[in-house]
Amino acid sequence: MPTPHNNAEKGSIAKTVLMPGDPLRAKFIAENYLDSPICYNEVRGMLGYTGTYKGIPVSVQGSGMGMPSIGIYSWELFNEYGVENIIRVGTAGAIADNVELRDVVIGMSASTNSAYASQYRLPGTYAPTASWSLLSAAVRSAEEKNAAFHVGNIFSSDTFYDDADSLAQWQKMGVLAIEMEAAALYMNAARAGKNALCILTVSDCPLRGLSTSAEERQTTFRDMMEIALETAIKVN
Ligand code: HPA
Numbered sequence: 001m002p003t004p005h006n007n008a009e010k011g012s013i014a015k016t017v018l019m020p021g022d023p024l025r026a027k028f029i030a031e032n033y034l035d036s037p038i039c040y041n042e043v044r045g046m047l048g049y050t051g052t053y054k055g056i057p058v059s060v061q062g063s064g065m066g067m068p069s070i071g072i073y074s075w076e077l078f079n080e081y082g083v084e085n086i087i088r089v090g091t092a093g094a095i096a097d098n099v100e101l102r103d104v105v106i107g108m109s110a111s112t113n114s115a116y117a118s119q120y121r122l123p124g125t126y127a128p129t130a131s132w133s134l135l136s137a138a139v140r141s142a143e144e145k146n147a148a149f150h151v152g153n154i155f156s157s158d159t160f161y162d163d164a165d166s167l168a169q170w171q172k173m174g175v176l177a178i179e180m181e182a183a184a185l186y187m188n189a190a191r192a193g194k195n196a197l198c199i200l201t202v203s204d205c206p207l208r209g210l211s212t213s214a215e216e217r218q219t220t221f222r223d224m225m226e227i228a229l230e231t232a233i234k235v236n
Pocket of ligand 1: 091
């Protein structure tokens with residue numbers, strides 16, 4: 001049965017799903033990286049496709065921007081469609097001094113200013129964490145590619161335009177980069193007993209006033225995608 005946000009038939013989504021924020025990016029990935037992609041969802045334009053990579057079934061679906069949006073789509077994939085692994089592939093702003101434009105950042109953990117964890121009524125502060133199976137496979141894949149990559153804590157923010165200007169404080173705590181989805185994805189995976197990872201390409205440096213052009217992002221985008229696809233193969 002389809003869900004309120006996804007009209008895929010049960011069984012039409014692969015065990016491993018790559019999730020870019022932008023649904024048109026999902027279309028691009030399906031058409032350029034997967035063999036024989038079939039579109040399984042068009043509800044709200046949140047395009048989803050299943051195809052194969054090196055003969056292994058892989059799906060790719062947009063998540064939308066922000067934790068409420070990825071929260072909905074990843075919850076349904078894990079709990080309604082039997083998906084085991086979700087790998088977010090997105091862009092991030094650099095926070096740490098040694099993270100440069102176009103680097104790849106792999107989110108081992110995701111700090112957040114979101115209240116998403118409050119639904120679990122935990123008597124303390126939860127630490128959203130990537131799954132070791134995916135994290136270790138992604139690191140091996142990045143090493144095999146000789147990609148410039150960092151692994152560590154990322155910051156999932158509810159705000160893109162933030163009045164408090166708090167990035168310098170996150171920097172003091174060793175946080176590598178800012179994005180807007182990973183913490184909710186990691187929490188949904190943990191609650192469902194499934195696996196999640198976030199792989200990012202650095203598109204801008206908010207503290208240094210730098211950003212890449214859309215064209216410049218293509219090379220790093222390729223590194224990130226190849227790392228994500230090779231990770232999907234390793235955990236199949
Ligand atoms: N902030 C939040 N999310 C982002 C950014 C940023 O600067 N860059 C890419 N995703």
